Amino acid sequence: MSTDTPSAPHAPSAGLLILAGTPIGDVADAPPRLAAELAGADVVAAEDTRRLRRLTQALGVQTGGRVVSYFEGNEAARTPELVEALTGGARVLLVTDAGMPSVSDPGYRLVAAAVAHGVRVTAVPGPSAVLTALALSGLPVDRFCFEGFLPRKAGERLARLRETEQERRTLVYFEAPHRLDDTLAAMAEVFGAERRAAVCRELTKTYEEVRRGGLGELAAWAAEGVRGEITVVVEGAPAAAPGDLDPAELVRRVRVREEAGERRKEAIAAVAVAAGVPKREVFDAVVAAKNAAGKVPGDGKGLS
Incomplete structure (x- = not known):
């Protein structure tokens, strides 16, 4: 069992790291606390400062502290700087382009470093593409696992899918629109063309679409071209009795x-x-x- 009080030799600091969920589409879905935290933070670390600016304008709020970029390209280099601010007592707010930080987005590295230095970490819960797609999919939601983005190379993608071939839980993936047809075709090959799935596109946005069907059918549909941000939900493997497979x-x-x-x-x-x-x-x-x-x-x- 772990808490925010570390066993490391670092003394707890007065700083606070806040992970803030941001809208995945409709800005009206922003958590009520988000505006107050943006205004009150000493440092706002944003995956894209331009998107942060658009968000604050939509919310009618101004950031009260320093704004810095924190994305995949500078995450390793910027983490020590943010930890230094936290151990000095700063209130640091971390936001990504959409959804919760750390979930296929920058954040984990900073959280781990903050915990190691005795910094308290909390969150402003917000929208999640994973949970939204899962709820809309029509597939079982009692047990699921999130697989993030699959590898881009065909062989590595097949190998990763093969690891979950017999996974009984519902599977959730993120995917880029230009790779969706190849990914669905690979899923149909590994899991079977009839395995049920749902492709959730542009969630909470104007052109939101949830396409449900067998993986083979969805792969044929995606071959025509799909746009937008994509989350794929796949039914888990059925429980086969010994000798049940032809x-x-x-x-x-x-x-x-x-x-x-x-x-x-x-x-x-x-x-x-x-x-x-x-x-x-x-x-x-x-x-x-x-x-x-x-x-x-x-x-x-x-x-x-």
Whole structure:
């Protein structure tokens, strides 16, 4: 169990780090406390100072303290400066472009450093694209996990998806619009084209859209081009009874693992464990598929 009182040798300071949620679209969704914190902070660290300026104008408030940029490119270098201000007693407010700091945005590095130096950390709760998309998706919400952005390279993306192939919880991802079709196609390949999902676009904005369907259907739709900020929600894996998967599905799962760089022997073993069937059953399915495709199968000597 941990609290804001650290076990580190640093003495607690009078400073305060505030993580403030900002609107993900509609500025009217800004937390009521946000305006007061913007006006009262000694330092406002913003992911984009120009967007901060537009936000303060929309809220009708002026920042009372110094404004500094804090984004991915300068996060490492600026963190010590902000920690110095905090340990000196400053009230530092951290805001990102949209949503809560630290959630696929700058913030974690500063929070960790503040905690290590005995600085109290609190938050102004606000809008969250993760929770909003999850609630709108129509998929189970009792258990879920957030996966953030997937890797850009195809092989790395398949490998990451493969790690969650049997995840029972609902999965939530962020994705760039120009990569959405490739990501949905990869998801359909790993999870199956019929796995239910929802693509949530431009949440709380004028052109908000929630598109629901199977991953294969959504991939075909996205191939036509999609704009805006995207959150993807994917149904978790069904609970399959041992031996419940047909041979074609076993073969598909082996193929996905092989294409992600895994050796066939390891892929067969992993699929067998996940499906709750003997390795020989998976191997035989792979051999049968090769025969059906008119290819010469291996002799099976590599299977153990």
